[in-house]
Amino acid sequence: MRIAQIAPLYERVPPKLYGGTERVVSYLTEELVRQGHEVTLFASGDSITKAKLVPCCDTALRLNPKVKDSLPYHVVQLEKVRQRASEFDVLHFHTDALHFPLFRGLAKRTLTTLHGRLDLPDLKPLYTEFPEFPLVSISHAQRWPMPPVNWVGTVPHGLPGDLLPFRPTGEGGYLAFLGRISPEKRPDRAIEIAARTGLPLKIAAKVDKADADYWSDVIKPMIERNPRVEFIGEINEHQKAEFLGNALALLFPIDWPEPFGLVMIEAMSCGTPVIAFRCGSVPEVIENGVSGFIVSSIDQAVDAVQMVGRLERQSVRQAFEQRFTAECMAREYLSIYEHLAGTRLSARRPAHQSRLSPLAMPGDITLPSGAGWMEAPGSPAAQARSISGQA
Template identity: 30%
Template sequence: MKIAILVNPLIPVPPEQYGGIERIVYLLIKELQRNGHEVILYAHKNSQAGCKLIAYQESVNYGAKDFIKINALTAKIAFQDFDVLHTFGRMNNIALMMWSKIPKVVSYQLPPTISQVKKATKIAFKNTLYFTACSNFIARQINKFANVTTIYNGVNINEYQFNATVSADAPLVFLGRIQEEKGTSIAIQVARTTGRKLIIAGNIPAEETHKQYFSTKVKPFIDDVQISYIGPVNNFQKNELLGNSYALLMPVTWDEPFGIVMAEALACGTPVIGFNRGAIPEVVINGLNGFVCNTLTEMIAAVGHIPEVSRLTCRGTAEDRFNAVVLGKQYENLYRKAINRR
């Protein structure tokens, strides 16, 4: 198959540090290539995905000029013998392609804009538009208005070293953007109450509200003895950090669409403790690979039950459910289904 893949041109594919969608796109490209398919990527100019790249840009404040310029580019896909068009980016950027007979797959990694789903479903050429969601939580928001397939995000299992045991005093870890809805300060409360060390890793977003959150809710508790902040981490550092952790904390206060860091932790054999929000209860199976909690009190108690969780089982759930090989095969099957229905 000849496949066009689009992603918003904000972060290169693959990303060096933060960039969950771009990381998934890179994994998918590698799997498709491994299975003999030709992939052309439309993305940030610095992308290095190992396939043909067509670079494009959009303004910080996306507007009419961006819409016209980008659609002038993507409309050419209709005349270039592609079998499938797959976008992880703005649906506006393939607006003109809706009337094309080429199968189109639109993947949601964030909550969908339902008005756009309805509009696209209405104008798209019959039997050419397919939606995917990174979790059932996201899929449920779409399936009232259009058919949608849940395809969980994944990781390259071979890039994550399984650690069967960690020391009894291994630290808890928080890995993600340092902002209120990610629950960094809640992770600190869990560590302080349980008496365990906590390593915080991740970037502080540039917006003033996030800087203020860090300076008032996080920084005052950093003592580099019990609570440490190490900043953003690269893939090698992430592997080391997660693999040597007692558990990953996911104390999110918003509905997390998936949370790739959970799959990364499980691939290292590290259990996950998270709040019952968004897709977390789809990834974390209570008592099997971690614990799903409804309150801070439950999360604190769950830390004491981590020795009951098998790290080998954690790795197994990552291999079976959140593996790049599985992800690639599911998308490939969807492409073939879409092509056969033309």
Template identity: 35%
Template sequence: MKIAMLSPIAWRTPPNHYGPWESVVSLLTEGLVARGIDVTLFATGDSRTRARLQSVCPQGYEENNRMLPKVWECLHISEVFENGNAFDLIHNHFDYLPLTYSRMTSTPVLTTIHGFSSPEILPVYKKYNGKCFYIAISEADKSPELDYTATIHHGIDFEKFFFRSDHGKYLLFFGRIHPDKGTAECIEVARRTGMDLVIAGIIQDKGYFDKKVKPHLDNSRIIYVGSVGPKKRNILLGGAYALLHPIRFDEPFGLSVAEAMACGTPVVAFSRGSMPELVVHGETGFLTTDIDEMIRTLKNVKDIDRRKCRQRIKSHFSVDRMVSDYIRVYKSIVEQTQREDHRPWGFYEVLTDQPGLKVKRITVYPGQRLSYQRHFRRSEHWYIISGTATVTKNGKKIERVSGQAFDLPVETWHRVENSGSENLVFIEVQTGDYLGEDDIERSEDDYGRIRQFDHSAL
């Protein structure tokens, strides 16, 4: 199974600091590669992966303000779909825009919907509902107007989060600084309880930060430490008394919530969106309705068994579980959309099909070969576009490279093999009085397709 993984390009995959979608894409990609799945990751050129990396965008546009985002997004998405026929499935993590390219290829497109930034984007999802396949990242984030293949919660790399058994002393806000995330509400909780507060994350709304956050920073009780990388993230999450999550929108998932609990830190959140799917009330944290209830609940955090927080993440939100869920979906979609033009050795595209003439563009994967075969009612002419073809003709092996051709008259035994490291692409021109695929006799085949040929049908 060959998967094209389409990552966003706001940040590197995986991100150095912030980049939740890119982080999920990286974890899934590396998990699939570890399971032996052939993945090509379409991401920024500075991304890090064990998959095959294909890129037109050198770095994330959020890290280079000279880059015009829409230009690079269009180039990035088109790169995937212009090469779409090379894959069994395209997995889109880039929101709604790639759906508008989906009719460029016969390859099925699976989109993980990482949330709806606005109701205004729903018409695009509705247009391609039924044409493309959708994954929800929580039950709470499902739109009643769409059909979903499955709900797959995100997984986190459990082993990268260090467990702390003792309760910390400070409260923690961890996420993008934006009104939706409730940074100001966290400051209010800290002010009214007298507890210290650490704020970590990118400033997504500078006006909000300047007005609602910055005036309260004192470098003592309430401090802002900026956007942090993995090492400092572990220290902050594990050392907190509680992660505060007073969200003001229906959050689709919340990676920081899962990451905090992986360190053993309880979460006190507003009960909106996916929070009831992540936090077990009274066991791994508390679900509250407003600031007053959040403040009243904080005194009970010390009674939470931090080991249960970690166990909850290990059993329900691991990368291994996420990868297994996606593999099941991939297999189901590929089975549903089985295409005649995709074979174990590669794929083909019919360019012309008329009486007495058929033209195909054939791609053979590295290390693969077609059966040793002959035809009784058609001849073929091959023209090599790219790669090196090792052609066996009546037992004799001959190499052909880009720009060279090969003739195969009727009843010639022949086989083509790609022994190189890149795809072999050639044009096949068929001529004759019958061009059906049943006009074939195989003497050797790597895929068990040898059968007795009925010569009486000639």
């Protein structure tokens, strides 16, 4: 199958540092190439890929100080895709809705994965205007604010199985926070949880310009008051394996409708349990009492930290391998590509049998509870339900 992957230009594919969407595009693209598909990647010129690369700007826009406005570069990118659209069976966009007006006549051959939050009121009239475009969500929770649209799949993110190797022990003895310094990510909660447990906390995060005041007014003073909290800054992929793999647990204390949360499965790949607040996609990603604990308050998070040593890190890794590898992700997308192109790539299971119901519409979906397993009284899973208010 001939597939075009259209990535945002803010970061290269894969990104050098932070950049969740571009990272996922890279994992998907390389896995599709590995499986023998003909893939063309429309991305920044410094991207690294085994697919055919069509450079749409010289370097990633976020790290180019000369770039003041990203829109012109993305318009040029869409024109490059339009000129070559006839060469592909499927055009897979990861650029939100920017392509909708230009590709309306080709909508049935497009697929758009929505990577961001969809609860913003400005989005409803946009997606109402373009109901014909096939859309993919990255979690069921992401869908709920949307008007009726053409959902054709829910495909969770996946990582290469060997990207972040399994670590049998969190030998560093610290708690980890990885992501952005922003109010919705709640690094302040992470600092409070660590302070109350007496454990060291390492924060690896970037500070966007939009969050500079939050950093200087709230988070930096908290770090300065807590000598056991260390701020590392942004880290690359190699550093991430060490950072997450040596941690006792990843703290994911979010306070917003997280569409997916890539860092959760990055930690799981290392065998590192995740302590996450019950928001957005969290109950779909974390199996409570197996790959981590789902909590609803700082008190519950503190209790979970005390219990995290009871979880088997090998079971955390197995949960990742069963659901969140790049191979799993590619298999789901290929089923949807087949559906859109009207072809059969192989004897893969039909799309309606995929693990997160790619052809289900929002009204047909029941959100996972996060505790749909059997457990013995007193087991970590049973105690986890008590911690997260499910007892």
